[in-house]
Amino acid sequence: MSDSAxxxxxxxxxxxxxxxxxxxxxxxxxxxxxxxxxxxLFPHTKKAYIVGITGAPGSGKSTLTDRLTLELxxxxxxxxxxxxxxxxxxxxxxxxxDRIRMKESCTDKGVFIRSMGTRGSLGGLxxxxxxxxxxxxxxxxxxxxxxxxxxGQSEVDIVNSAYTSIVILVPGMGDDIQAIKAGxxxxxxxxxxxxxDRDGVDRTVMELEMMLDLNPKKNIWRPPIVKTIASRGEGxxxxxxCIEKHRSYLESNNLLGMRRDCRxxxxxxxxxSYRINKYLLDDLKQSGSYTxxxxxxxxxxxxxxxxxxxxxxxxxxxx
Amino acid sequence: xxxxxxxxxxxxxxDGHDRGIKVVARxxxxxxxxxxxxxxxxTPEQIVEAAIQEDVDAMGLSILSGAHMALFPxxxxxxxNNNAEDILVTGGGIIxxxxxxxxxxxxxxxxxxPGTPTTEIIKYIEENVKN
Numbered sequence: 001m002s003d004s005a006x007x008x009x010x011x012x013x014x015x016x017x018x019x020x021x022x023x024x025x026x027x028x029x030x031x032x033x034x035x036x037x038x039x040x041l042f043p044h045t046k047k048a049y050i051v052g053i054t055g056a057p058g059s060g061k062s063t064l065t066d067r068l069t070l071e072l073x074x075x076x077x078x079x080x081x082x083x084x085x086x087x088x089x090x091x092x093x094x095x096x097x098d099r100i101r102m103k104e105s106c107t108d109k110g111v112f113i114r115s116m117g118t119r120g121s122l123g124g125l126x127x128x129x130x131x132x133x134x135x136x137x138x139x140x141x142x143x144x145x146x147x148x149x150x151x152g153q154s155e156v157d158i159v160n161s162a163y164t165s166i167v168i169l170v171p172g173m174g175d176d177i178q179a180i181k182a183g184x185x186x187x188x189x190x191x192x193x194x195x196x197d198r199d200g201v202d203r204t205v206m207e208l209e210m211m212l213d214l215n216p217k218k219n220i221w222r223p224p225i226v227k228t229i230a231s232r233g234e235g236x237x238x239x240x241x242c243i244e245k246h247r248s249y250l251e252s253n254n255l256l257g258m259r260r261d262c263r264x265x266x267x268x269x270x271x272x273s274y275r276i277n278k279y280l281l282d283d284l285k286q287s288g289s290y291t292x293x294x295x296x297x298x299x300x301x302x303x304x305x306x307x308x309x310x311x312x313x314x315x316x317x318x319x
Numbered sequence: 320x321x322x323x324x325x326x327x328x329x330x331x332x333x334d335g336h337d338r339g340i341k342v343v344a345r346x347x348x349x350x351x352x353x354x355x356x357x358x359x360x361x362t363p364e365q366i367v368e369a370a371i372q373e374d375v376d377a378m379g380l381s382i383l384s385g386a387h388m389a390l391f392p393x394x395x396x397x398x399x400n401n402n403a404e405d406i407l408v409t410g411g412g413i414i415x416x417x418x419x420x421x422x423x424x425x426x427x428x429x430x431x432x433p434g435t436p437t438t439e440i441i442k443y444i445e446e447n448v449k450n
Binding site: 016017019020021023024028087088091092093094095096097099100103106107112113114115117119 | 322323325344345347348349350351352353354355356357358360361362364365368369371372373374401402403
C-alpha cells in the first residue's frame with residue numbers, strides 16, 4: 001500500500017488515482033490513517049462549495065446530480081460528486097448503483113465521482129463522507145455535490161455537511177400532513193419537485209408552499225420550490241440559479257461562515273465521540289470494576305443510573 | 320482496518336442482456352463486497368475511468384455481443400496507460416474457448432462462462448484480489 005504522505009503529494013499535483021486511494025484509506029481506517037491524511041490536507045481545504053442532495057429512493061437524486069454536474073461544467077466549474085448508497089446490515093456488502101445515471105460526466109476530467117456505502121451509519125451519509133468531502137476540496141473542486149442514500153423521514157445528517165441542502169420530492173407521495181411532519185422537510189434550503197410531468201405536481205407544490213407559510217421562523221430566505229424533469233434536463237438551469245442565490249444570501253448575511261463553523265464542530269464531535277468510545281470505553285470494559293458493576297445490575301443489587309455514576313467517577317479519577 | 324473488496328461491474332459495448340450481470344452483482348453484494356454497478360452500454364474509457372475513481376480492486380465485465388476480442392484488449396490497454404494494471408480484470412458471457420486463451424495472454428485474469436456457480440466467482444475474486 002502506498003504511503004499516505006506520498007499520496008497527498010500526488011493529490012496536490014492533480015493525480016486522480018491518489019485521490020481515489022486516499023478516499024479508500026479514510027473509508028477503511030477511521031482513526032490513525034484518517035488522522036494523518038486530514039492533518040496534511042487540512043490547510044488545503046475550505047475552498048469548495050458543498051451542496052447536499054437528498055430525497056426518497058427513486059425520486060431522481062442521481063439523475064439530478066448528473067444534470068446539475070453538466071450544468072456546472074458549462075459554467076466551467078469543476079465538480080466532485082459523492083454518492084452514498086446503503087450497506088447491508090446483514091452481510092456488510094453494498095450495491096452502489098448511482099453511477100448508472102452519471103454516464104455523461106464519467107470521462108470528463110473536470111469531474112470526480114465516488115460511490116460510498118453507508119457502512120453502518122444511519123443518518124444518510126457514511127462516517128467517512130466528511131473526510132471524502134475534504135479530500136475532494138483539497139483536490140481543488142469548485143463544487144462538491146453530496147448525494148445521500150434514499151432518505152425516508154429522518155436522515156438529516158447532510159445538513160451538518162452541506163452549505164445548501166436540496167430536498168427532492170415527487171408528486172403523489174402522501175397528503176399534506178406529510179408536509180408538516182418533522183424531519184427531512186425542515187432541512188431544505190431549496191425544494192425540487194422532480195418528475196414534474198406527472199399528475200399531481202401542482203398539488204405537491206401547493207402543499208410545500210403551505211408548509212413554508214406555516215413556518216413560524218420568518219427568515220429572509222424562503223426556500224424556493226423548483227419544478228424539474230431531471231431525465232430531460234428541464235428546470236436544471238433554474239435550480240442552479242437558486243443554488244447561487246442561496247449562496248450569495250449566506251455570504252451577504254455572514255451565514256456561510258456560521259455554517260462552516262457548525263460543520264467543523266459537528267466533525268470535531270464525531271471524532272471525539274469515536275475516540276472516547278474507542279479508547280475510554282474499551283479500556284473501561286477491560287477493567288474489573290466495569291464487570292463488577294454490570295454483575296451487580298444483573299443481580300438487581302444496583303440500578304443502571306447509579307452504576308453509570310460509579311463508572312463516570314472512576315473515569316474522571318483516571319484522567 | 321475495515322477493508323472491503325470493491326468491484327466494478329459493467330457491460331461494455333452494445334448488448335443489452337443484463338440478467339447475468341445482475342445475478343452476479345447481487346451474489347457479490349451478499350458475499351460482503353461493495354459492488355459499483357455502472358450498467359449498460361459502457362465505453363472502455365468510461366469503465367477504466369470509473370474503476371480509477373472508485374479505486375476498485377477488481378472488475379467484472381459481461382459481454383454477450385461477440386465483441387469481446389475488441390473490448391477486452393482496449394480496456395487492458397487503457398488500464399496500463401493509467402498505471403492501473405493492478406486492477407484484476409475478469410469477465411463473463413458468451414466467449415468461445417479459443418478466445419479465452421487469447422484473452423488470458425493479454426492479461427484478463429479469468430472468464431466465467433454460462434452455468435458458473437456464483438460461489439466459484441466469489442471464491443476466485445476473494446483469493447485473487449491483492450492484499
